[in-house]
Amino acid sequence: MSTQKILVTGGAGYIGSHVVRQLGEAGYEVVVYDNCSTGVPSAVLYGELAIGDLADIESLYRTFAQNQFDTVLHFAASTLVPDSVVRPLDYYTNNSRNTLNLLRCCQAFGVNQLVFSSTAAVYGNPQENPVSESTTPLPINPYGRSKLMSEWMIRDYGLASGFRYVILRYFNVAGADPQMRIGQYNSKATHLIKVSCEAALGLRSSVSIFGSDFPTPDGTGIRDYIHVEDLAAAHIDALRYLQAGGKSEVLNCGYGRGYSVREAIAMVKEVSGVDFPVFEGERRVGDPAWVVAASERIRKVLGWHPRYDNLKAIVETAFEWEKKLCKL
Template sequence: MAKILVTGGAGYIGSHTVKKLGEAGYEIVTYDNLSTGSAEAILYGKLVTGELNDTEHLAQIFAQHQFDAVLHFAASISVPESLEKPLAYYYNNTCNVVNLLNCCQEFGVNQFVFSSTAAVYGEIKESPVPESSPTLPINPYGQSKLMSEKIIRDYAQASDLKYVILRYFNVAGADSSGKIGQMGKKAAHLIKVGCDAALGIRPSASIFGTDYPTPDGTGIRDYIHVEDLASAHVDALAYLEQKETSQILNCGYGTGYSVREVLSKIREISGVNFQINETPRRPGDPACVVASGDKVRELLGWHPQHNSLDEIVSSALAWEKKKLSQPYLV
């Protein structure tokens, strides 16, 4: 079975993907600086602690293991933080892609799966949004990811590299077996925040903007269960092992829920009427982001197994409860 390098494999999405890869029989090396991830979340393979800007160390790992493919998750992901620290985002999200591709070139790794984002589309004009929609990011996070996509595409044109770029929509939920979940201390995803409010970890949850041009005035997003997203990466890897063409694919269900609907669902499932604050819009947040996911299903044979808001919220809530009872997970 192939040997895979997973950068950022100790993080939220990366760790769920490592679990799926391990279950599928792949040999895995995770490379992570553990700034937001956790070593305990890696259930398969070997962990190497390191920085992507440490090019000497990175090259040593490539030389030692002779990888067949790279799955690249390591990145900074907060839209508000990217507005405050744009240079840090371009450095970590974009410059480090060059470092990684240099190693791929030097050591003959020609299969690459890249973790991108729906933020590359910016203020979306059509919904659901297809992969052919214009890419006009409205924040440095989205821009840093789009620049990375372009770098990968340019390098692929000049080499034997084949890639699958997966543009994520809003990822939530936790492993259905309860072994792993969202462990980041600074995680600010809506469902994570709502679950924390329901469990008394936070005093409240907030709605940022109630005047969007949507049915209830709050932003609409396409929420995808983290296990389904992890499966899409395994499917992408299998695709690259069999096909000759590179692809850019949306990863979402094609169904949108508003912020108000999501928080109401968390209240319903938790049975807790936690406080919800209504505040002004945040800079850089579009009104509605829903995926057209037909292409990923058709080309990768991806079959989501957890495409239910109830299941997403229930699994996230169960994980946060587990963390309360087992503090070492935090």
């Protein structure tokens, strides 16, 4: 059990709230800093919630001044790829500039450890799959580029100081807390499994497949789906790794296997027992064909052992969560 105080930016959001819950269960003292634009205060099950925006440097400094943080876990970001294509400057503002604000605070208050929420979108449309951490990042949308810019700032600051970090590049996150305490609240989320579960419950009239002519076995995009509980556990592992003196690392968070859009939809239909309508449309700008994680490094470096490496388990918890949301 630890009494270290941890700052979690974006801790009221989907992934952040699962990490906060696991931190609390592990005995950490947690302060969540979130503007709750997409996060939900009731999802913060442990610690203290400070309502604030990373763009508000005075509020952020005040939060650092009132606490003696051991490590920062940084989740706060805008994350919708199609939206980033339409509103790129908003993504560079919220993702890149606000990460700079956070790093300035870390520097000013002597906080020298960071776990950063990055994304497989930094890889763009990789030529080889599974894609490893040594692959040169070539993002193809503003979301990926804004996160890569944040990675560069973190790395450069680390090289110039004693600052150590673990950058976690997420693949496609889905599912919910198996005990149904928290899950994906955001009604604007565009994740395929969430959207498909909503269709199965009659909350949407249909599901659209964006692109059926990709160079993949069934023509639809292939993704590495990871359960949010396993992703959250990777953050606890990364935190303990840094606290034990581990050197800076960049690590993929995925299972190393991919499922196509059609396969994911079919699993939602199987779990729900509902044959909802599915329509094929044009590709979206910024969508890669095939992205699967090489995950050997995170297992070796952090000793990460996923517990929910199963598409059916992911979909089952996602579907149960959507059913619960309907009753709230």
